[in-house]
Amino acid sequence: DARVTQTPRDKVTEMGQEVTMRCQPILGHNTVFWYRQTMMQGLELLAYFRNRAPLDDSGMPKDRFSAEMPDATLATLKIQPSEPRDSAVYFCASGLVVSGTGENSEQYFGPGTRLTVT
Amino acid sequence: GEDVEQSLFLSVREGDSSVINCTYTDSSSTYLYWYKQEPGAGLQLLTYIFSNMDMKQDQRLTVLLNKKDKHLSLRIADTQTGDSAIYFCAEKGGDTGRRALTFGSGTRLQVQP
Numbered sequence: 001d002a003r004v005t006q007t008p009r010d011k012v013t014e015m016g017q018e019v020t021m022r023c024q025p026i027l028g029h030n031t032v033f034w035y036r037q038t039m040m041q042g043l044e045l046l047a048y049f050r051n052r053a054p055l056d057d058s059g060m061p062k063d064r065f066s067a068e069m070p071d072a073t074l075a076t077l078k079i080q081p082s083e084p085r086d087s088a089v090y091f092c093a094s095g096l097v098v099s100g101t102g103e104n105s106e107q108y109f110g111p112g113t114r115l116t117v118t
Numbered sequence: 119g120e121d122v123e124q125s126l127f128l129s130v131r132e133g134d135s136s137v138i139n140c141t142y143t144d145s146s147s148t149y150l151y152w153y154k155q156e157p158g159a160g161l162q163l164l165t166y167i168f169s170n171m172d173m174k175q176d177q178r179l180t181v182l183l184n185k186k187d188k189h190l191s192l193r194i195a196d197t198q199t200g201d202s203a204i205y206f207c208a209e210k211g212g213d214t215g216r217r218a219l220t221f222g223s224g225t226r227l228q229v230q231p
Contacts, residue, residue, distance in 0.1 A: 004160075030120065033218060040225045041159075042221065042224065043206070043221045043224075045218045045219075048218050056218060082160065091160055091161070093160075093161075105149060105210045105218075105219060106151070106163055106166060107161075107219065108162035109153075109161040109162070109163075110160050111159060111160045112159075112160050
């Protein structure tokens with residue numbers, strides 16, 4: 001049963017601390033997405049990778065957030081320094097996109113990391 | 119920019135049909151999706167429809183697409199208490215410069231026994 005996995009599931013940290021969230025996409029998928037979900041803003045796209053290359057990180061605050069894919073089986077989202085307004089659930093999703101017009105973009109979501117910054 | 123809108127809340131009785139509606143603004147949308155999110159969980163892909171179709175049925179789920187009005191609906195037949203969740207509509211634009219999906223704010227479905 002192929003699934004996207006995320007660690008940790010819950011993280012409580014103090015303001016100013018570094019936070020690293022990890023995601024293992026489904027084997028064989030070539031796209032990875034990071035989303036943030038809050039009550040106020042709903043679901044926001046933070047970053048999008050295709051074949052490990054970042055294609056869109058326009059939704060991500062550049063001064064404190066960074067996203068990487070060290071290899072095809074690992075994606076990381078780092079916040080340094082963290083702030084209380086970063087408290088949210090962070091979802092990773094992966095998918096398989098085949099180049100061409102009208103490409104389907106099914107995304108399979110992980111269970112999320114609930115981040116609380118005090 | 120592109121926008122996807124949904125009503126916030128729907129309440130139905132167990133056994134009734136539920137219809138969740140969604141409107142979008144991008145006339146070049148190629149694929150439209152329905153996701154389900156249960157409490158404390160990630161989004162689960164339920165179904166999707168290609169923009170050249172007007173209907174897709176999958177067991178208890180029926181998706182209707184009115185491309186002219188940019189209106190998408192999800193009908194759940196014989197709604198069960200286990201269907202209680204938040205349902206998100208999402209669309210993928212045809213503009214190749216846009217890579218990701220645009221999600222609506224979600225409709226909370228409450229199924230009363």
